[in-house]
Every structure is written in structure tokens, then in C-alpha cells.
Amino acid sequence: AAKEGGGKGYHFYSPEMNLKAHARMEMETNLRHALEREEFFLEFQPIVNARDGRLVGAEALLRWSDPEKGLIMPDMFIQVAEESGFIVPLGEWVLRTACRKMKDWREAGLPPFRISVNVSGRQFCQANFTDTVCSIIRETGMDPSFLALEMTETSLMVDVEATAKALMQLKELDISIVIDDFGAGYSSLGYLQKFPIDRIKIDRSFIRDLSSHANDKAIVEAIIAMAARLKLQVVAEGVETSEQLDFLKEQGCHEIQGFYFHRPLSEELFKTLLWEIKDHPVPLFASPEGET
Ligand code: C2E
Ligand code: MG
Ligand code: MG
Numbered sequence: 001a002a003k004e005g006g007g008k009g010y011h012f013y014s015p016e017m018n019l020k021a022h023a024r025m026e027m028e029t030n031l032r033h034a035l036e037r038e039e040f041f042l043e044f045q046p047i048v049n050a051r052d053g054r055l056v057g058a059e060a061l062l063r064w065s066d067p068e069k070g071l072i073m074p075d076m077f078i079q080v081a082e083e084s085g086f087i088v089p090l091g092e093w094v095l096r097t098a099c100r101k102m103k104d105w106r107e108a109g110l111p112p113f114r115i116s117v118n119v120s121g122r123q124f125c126q127a128n129f130t131d132t133v134c135s136i137i138r139e140t141g142m143d144p145s146f147l148a149l150e151m152t153e154t155s156l157m158v159d160v161e162a163t164a165k166a167l168m169q170l171k172e173l174d175i176s177i178v179i180d181d182f183g184a185g186y187s188s189l190g191y192l193q194k195f196p197i198d199r200i201k202i203d204r205s206f207i208r209d210l211s212s213h214a215n216d217k218a219i220v221e222a223i224i225a226m227a228a229r230l231k232l233q234v235v236a237e238g239v240e241t242s243e244q245l246d247f248l249k250e251q252g253c254h255e256i257q258g259f260y261f262h263r264p265l266s267e268e269l270f271k272t273l274l275w276e277i278k279d280h281p282v283p284l285f286a287s288p289e290g291e292t
């Protein structure tokens, strides 16, 4: 049993580790209660076309509002949720909630866009993952051509054959596949050919230091050029400055996600934005300074 826990090979116990294990167990219990008590909610971060700033999509991002501790960000709990397996029901909740909202917004007459949902490796590895996705789509009545699933390189590489099969099934449903945090994980470029992938999202770490690190520029340039050759769409995440935006546009990056355009928005603010878009056919947030 000890071996299953960490997978690191060494298992000794110190007071400090016991405390960590204890904190971890407490977190697991809290997560379960939080789901029952409906303390989770989603924020939506717009993804825009790099050329004209028009909204083309949004990423659903999980938040936890703990009555005592306040707002808790996913970096604080996703890992524990993954290791404990709780990410499976939690991820299902995220997917169902995002699909329901999308269906509601479309019914309310709001303009269409792609909604991206993060899927953890642990979730994707479940034998019935595609069945679950299928039944959520049926149950919510959401148009699956508006759904994108974001997965990391590492989670796709666990079982290449099973991944290929599952991705084909998702493609048959008309769902699109995004590789998240591209370049940051365990990469094997060969699978880009093998798997039916629609887009890659360049990891934020490469975007962050674009203006100061020549190497990051070279990497981003190479990723975009490669994606073009493979006919994949490219999204850059974590874009905060006009310098980063200009460089990415110059290189031919298709889509931008980042604080420069929008932070993750509450459902209310996001809906307000959607209504504004509906009422204004002109690009709402074209890049500043009169660029075309
Ligand atoms: P991610 O999927 O790579 O999501 C993008 C993260 O980058 C989000 O952090 C977003 O707020 C942040 N971000 C976007 N633009 C900028 C920017 O310009 N500057 C900076 N500094 N940050 C930016 P967030 O919401 O804290 O989520 C962190 C990670 O937690 C996500 O990274 C994803 O791996 C995980 N996560 C979030 N929601 C879910 C979920 O529903 N399921 C799973 N499995 N993981 C999730
Ligand atoms: Mg993501
Ligand atoms: Mg990412």
C-alpha cells in the first residue's frame, strides 16, 4: 500500500511527513465535502483571435470557495485531487457544469464560441472516460462541436494506444483536442502526427520571459512554425504585454489567452461580455494604438 502512494521508492516516516500525510487526508475529506456542499464554481477566461482580438473561446477554470478559508485556487488542490482519485468525480462536475452553461448561453441567444475544459491525466486514463463525456453531452444537450478538451502531453503519453483510441472517439463526437502547457511536459513530437489534435497551447513559462530571453523567443518561434507545418492551431497562454502579443502575431500565432486581454471572469462578468459582443458586430477589443 505504501508503494502505491508516492512511487518514489523510499518510504520512511518522520513527524514532518506524518503531518503532511495528515494534511493531505484532511484536504481529501474537505474536497469531498466541498463538492457535496456546492462550494466549487467556474470562472471563464476569454481566448481571442490574435489578429483582431475577437473572442473565439473561453477556458473554464475551477475555483473553490471555502466558507472559512475563502477563495482557493486550483494549484492548491488539483494535485491532491489527482493523487487521491477525487479528480474523477470533480472533473466530471466541471465538464457537466461547463456544458450546461454553454447550452444555457446558446439558448439565451448568446454568440457561439469554443469552451475549453481541462482534463487531468488521471481522468483521461479512466477506461470509461469517453463514455462519460458522451453521456454528459447527451444529458446536457450541448453541441459538442463547441467543446474542447485540454490535456497535457504527459497525460497523453501514459498509454499511447489507449490515447489514440480515446481521442478518435472524441473526434467522432466532434469534440476538439488541445494540448495544454505545450513544451513544458514530457514531449514526444511523433505523437502530434499520430493523435487527432486540433491545437496546441504554448506553455506560459515560454511566454513570460519572451522579451528578455532569446532562447524562449527561439522556442516559441519553432513551436509556431512546426504547428503551421502540421496544420495545427496555436494558442499562447499567459500573454500580459503588447510586446508579447506583437511577437506572437508576427510569428503567426492564431489565438491569445492572457491578462493583456482578459483575466478569468466570473460567470456574471463573462455573460456581460458575451452580451456586449452580441450587440456589437465590430471587434470589441482590437489591439490598442490603432493597429489593424
Ligand atoms: P492551465 O490549464 O494552464 O490554465 C491557465 C492558467 O493560467 C490559469 O490559472 C489562468 O488563470 C492562468 N493565466 C492565464 N492568463 C494568464 C496571464 O496572463 N498571466 C498569468 N500570470 N496567469 C495567467 P488557474 O486558474 O490558477 O489554473 C491553474 C491550473 O489549474 C490550470 O492551468 C490547470 O492545470 C489547473 N486547473 C484549473 N481548472 C481545472 C479543472 O477544472 N480541471 C483540472 N484537471 N485542472 C484544472
Ligand atoms: Mg488549460
Ligand atoms: Mg495551460
Ligand code: MG
Pocket: 181, 204
Ligand atoms: Mg499551465
